[in-house]
Amino acid sequence: MTAVREATRLLGHELATRLRTGELSAREITLAHLEVAERQNHALNAWLVIEREKSLDEADAADARLAAARADGPDALDALHPLLGLPVAVKDLVSVAGGQCTSGSRIIDGYVAPYDAHVTERLRDAGAVILGKTNMDEFAMGSSNEYSAYGPVSNPWDLDTVPGGSSGGSAAAVAAYHAPFGIGTDTGGSIRQPAALSGIVGLKPTYGRVSRYGIVAFASSLDQIGPLTRDARDAAALLHAVAGRDERDSTSAPVPVPDDLLRLPASDDEAAAWLEGKRLGLPREYFVEGMEPGVEARIREAVRALEGAGATIEDVSLPHTDYGLATYYIVVPAEASANLARYDGVRYGRSVRLPGADFIADYLATRGDGFGPEVKRRIMLGTYALSAGYYDAFYLKAQKVRTLIKRDFDEVFGSGIDALVAPTSPSVAFRFGARTADPVAMYLSDACTLPANMAGIAGVSLPCGLSNGLPVGLQFIGPPWSELELLRFSRGYEAITAAAEWRRLEPAQLTQADDATGPTPAERAARLAAA
Amino acid sequence: MRFGRAGEREVGDGQPTLEARRGQEWRPVAMGTGQRLVRVADHRSVPAPLKRELEADERERGSDARRALADVLGGVGIDQQLVPAAEQGDVLQLVSGYLAVHRPALDRGGRAVIEGLAGSRELEAAAGAGMESIGRRHGVQYHPPVAGLTRADVEHVAFLARLRLTGEELDRLEGELNHILDQYAKLSELDTSAIPPTAQTIELENILREDVAGPSLAVAEVLGNAPTTDGDFIIVPPILGGDA
Numbered sequence: 001m002t003a004v005r006e007a008t009r010l011l012g013h014e015l016a017t018r019l020r021t022g023e024l025s026a027r028e029i030t031l032a033h034l035e036v037a038e039r040q041n042h043a044l045n046a047w048l049v050i051e052r053e054k055s056l057d058e059a060d061a062a063d064a065r066l067a068a069a070r071a072d073g074p075d076a077l078d079a080l081h082p083l084l085g086l087p088v089a090v091k092d093l094v095s096v097a098g099g100q101c102t103s104g105s106r107i108i109d110g111y112v113a114p115y116d117a118h119v120t121e122r123l124r125d126a127g128a129v130i131l132g133k134t135n136m137d138e139f140a141m142g143s144s145n146e147y148s149a150y151g152p153v154s155n156p157w158d159l160d161t162v163p164g165g166s167s168g169g170s171a172a173a174v175a176a177y178h179a180p181f182g183i184g185t186d187t188g189g190s191i192r193q194p195a196a197l198s199g200i201v202g203l204k205p206t207y208g209r210v211s212r213y214g215i216v217a218f219a220s221s222l223d224q225i226g227p228l229t230r231d232a233r234d235a236a237a238l239l240h241a242v243a244g245r246d247e248r249d250s251t252s253a254p255v256p257v258p259d260d261l262l263r264l265p266a267s268d269d270e271a272a273a274w275l276e277g278k279r280l281g282l283p284r285e286y287f288v289e290g291m292e293p294g295v296e297a298r299i300r301e302a303v304r305a306l307e308g309a310g311a312t313i314e315d316v317s318l319p320h321t322d323y324g325l326a327t328y329y330i331v332v333p334a335e336a337s338a339n340l341a342r343y344d345g346v347r348y349g350r351s352v353r354l355p356g357a358d359f360i361a362d363y364l365a366t367r368g369d370g371f372g373p374e375v376k377r378r379i380m381l382g383t384y385a386l387s388a389g390y391y392d393a394f395y396l397k398a399q400k401v402r403t404l405i406k407r408d409f410d411e412v413f414g415s416g417i418d419a420l421v422a423p424t425s426p427s428v429a430f431r432f433g434a435r436t437a438d439p440v441a442m443y444l445s446d447a448c449t450l451p452a453n454m455a456g457i458a459g460v461s462l463p464c465g466l467s468n469g470l471p472v473g474l475q476f477i478g479p480p481w482s483e484l485e486l487l488r489f490s491r492g493y494e495a496i497t498a499a500a501e502w503r504r505l506e507p508a509q510l511t512q513a514d515d516a517t518g519p520t521p522a523e524r525a526a527r528l529a530a531a
Numbered sequence: 532m533r534f535g536r537a538g539e540r541e542v543g544d545g546q547p548t549l550e551a552r553r554g555q556e557w558r559p560v561a562m563g564t565g566q567r568l569v570r571v572a573d574h575r576s577v578p579a580p581l582k583r584e585l586e587a588d589e590r591e592r593g594s595d596a597r598r599a600l601a602d603v604l605g606g607v608g609i610d611q612q613l614v615p616a617a618e619q620g621d622v623l624q625l626v627s628g629y630l631a632v633h634r635p636a637l638d639r640g641g642r643a644v645i646e647g648l649a650g651s652r653e654l655e656a657a658a659g660a661g662m663e664s665i666g667r668r669h670g671v672q673y674h675p676p677v678a679g680l681t682r683a684d685v686e687h688v689a690f691l692a693r694l695r696l697t698g699e700e701l702d703r704l705e706g707e708l709n710h711i712l713d714q715y716a717k718l719s720e721l722d723t724s725a726i727p728p729t730a731q732t733i734e735l736e737n738i739l740r741e742d743v744a745g746p747s748l749a750v751a752e753v754l755g756n757a758p759t760t761d762g763d764f765i766i767v768p769p770i771l772g773g774d775a
Binding site: 208247250326341351365367368369373383384394398402406455457 | 693711752
């Protein structure tokens with residue numbers, strides 16, 4: 001009998017098995033995760049709201065569905081979704097009806113979502129339990145969660161370091177066993193980079209794979225929603241739950257979602273055998289100057305392991321990779337400046353009405369007070385890039401370079417490469433304050449992830465070991481609609497490294513996160529800044 | 532012309548003195564008239580990608596920092612006598628329109644301020660020339676700055692974006708935005724004249740649906756987040772002209 005408190009250490013698919021055998025109930029599983037999340041939120045600040053009552057109600061509903069299915073027989077049990085009754089940490093820019101949706105900002109503090117996002121509806125259909133909403137960089141702009149209006153998040157591996165961002169809250173929550181499943185969004189790396197820094201799996205699907213209906217918009221031609229989990233099978237199950245065409249998002253693609261996502265092999269031998277004969281490309285431009293030697297070492301070891309399993313590794317070139325940062329930081333702020341124009345305090349959100357002033361003054365004050373520094377930086381960049389006289393030099397130029405970046409990928413995949421293998425982040429988790437002095441230093445955190453967003457293709461990060469005690473992420477990048485293949489690569493890599501020492505380790509400072517009297521992440525950040 | 536937290540002052544008959552700081556002291560230095568003063572941003576404003584070049588340059592030149600500086604200052608017509616000789620070793624390079632001060636002893640609050648003299652356009656051009664020659668020595672391409680945002684530009688863009696910014700925010704953003712804009716210069720290396728732009732990576736066009744009303748949100752739900760309402764309406768500030 002699995003002790004309830006050990007339930008949090010189980011993977012999603014392991015919990016799903018125990019739900020079906022009756023060994024654990026959804027209520028017990030939810031209670032176990034609530035307890036950990038509530039106990040550690042002081043030290044980690046991963047959650048903006050933990051919905052105890054609502055999640056227990058959802059758990060009870062899941063238990064009822066399980067009981068009914070059990071009464072109907074084994075086929076009925078099989079027909080239930082793997083996510084049924086299992087807790088999910090949802091990034092706070094996904095609309096959950098009746099709940100908050102701050103997007104990490106003060107400017108929509110108090111906003112109550114009047115409807116469910118498509119993703120939320122799908123989670124409910126599957127019977128998942130939404131444990132709460134997680135912390136994030138404001139409007140998804142950031143790579144460390146330090147730009148949240150609600151304080152930074154600590155990485156459970158070293159509480160003085162960041163979990164990555166912008167989906168830092170979901171990543172930390174999953175890494176700290178608060179939930180087996182997390183939902184994040186990735187516009188320039190905001191699922192994959194925090195997955196790498198926090199030691200978990202994070203997948204960015206192909207643009208158009210998951211509907212953006214009900215997701216607070218950041219950069220509409222790049223935003224994607226995806227899973228954060230502790231293994232590939234769980235990531236596949238969560239993707240399967242939320243992916244697919246939605247009429248309400250006209251950029252959501254009518255591409256069928258493969259049910260094989262739910263059939264990744266349980267057997268390590270079978271998973272490893274799949275790697276035989278696969279062609280992997282190693283893009284030389286991703287081994288950026290300034291990459292930490294420990295990170296490079298882990299990646300090269302991973303590549304050797306994949307070769308040992310029968311995959312072939314070829315050097316490839318994506319010659320326009322180095323232009324990705326500049327291109328991204330024109331296109332994305334431009335799109336964001338348009339998307340964030342709606343926060344004017346007229347229909348929702350923080351509203352400043354100055355007595356006797358005109359409406360422009362109201363907008364100036366509402367927005368000036370409500371947005372944080374990174375958001376303002378990006379709105380300013382975007383406004384400038386799109387303004388009269390600069391559109392051609394900046395935005396149009398960037399869109400053309402975006403074509404070149406996309407073509408690099410098209411050519412490599414067109415030549416028969418099944419997937420690219422690369423580092424996710426050039427460094428491990430960095431300390432609070434290490435990159436906030438120079439915005440470009442922070443932007444460089446995403447140098448290896450943002451090209452895939454520019455091209456609209458899929459990428460996954462998974463743990464491949466530690467460097468200086470902190471997790472290193474390995475990235476697979478694939479052509480459009482290749483999520484199943486990327487997850488099979490991930491599952492295969494998990495299988496060939498199943499015996500690795502580092503897989504047995506829990507995040508190094510997890511027990512310190514139990515201390516509800518110690519410093520909060522914000523206090524740690526302040527202490528480091530003063531040092 | 533960008534100077535981080537800088538400003539520009541005209542030198543007139545009032546003869547503001549050039550001040551240089553060594554350690555904690557300020558010492559006045561004589562200077563000429565009729566030329567514009569430009570103040571220098573401090574070390575921390577050096578764009579990170581150029582730090583490497585600066586460090587390599589220092590290694591190459593060794594301790595003889597003054598010779599390189601003299602070359603560069605000469606190129607922009609800064610009268611070296613007005614920059615105290617003792618200070619020259621501290622002023623390493625002209626970087627994108629400002630003098631970078633390479634001095635590890637700079638503490639967090641301290642700031643070395645060296646004021647040189649030049650017309651802003653000449654300084655800009657010479658900064659480019661200076662950096663290009665450094666670049667050639669190291670086989671690194673120097674990119675002249677793409678666009679210089681003045682303080683007035685920053686205020687204008689903030690107004691377009693409907694953001695009320697404090698003076699401190701405007702100062703900071705001027706430096707940060709210019710620093711970020713410098714990164715865009717790299718794109719001019721690419722010939723994209725024959726390349727079509729990509730606005731969307733997903734090849735869908737004209738996704739339509741039947742114009743049929745379906746279930747939607749109740750008015751109360753929609754208005755629930757509005758700051759002030761009256762029945763089925765949201766009360767908004769008037770947008771017509773004051774006396775209209």
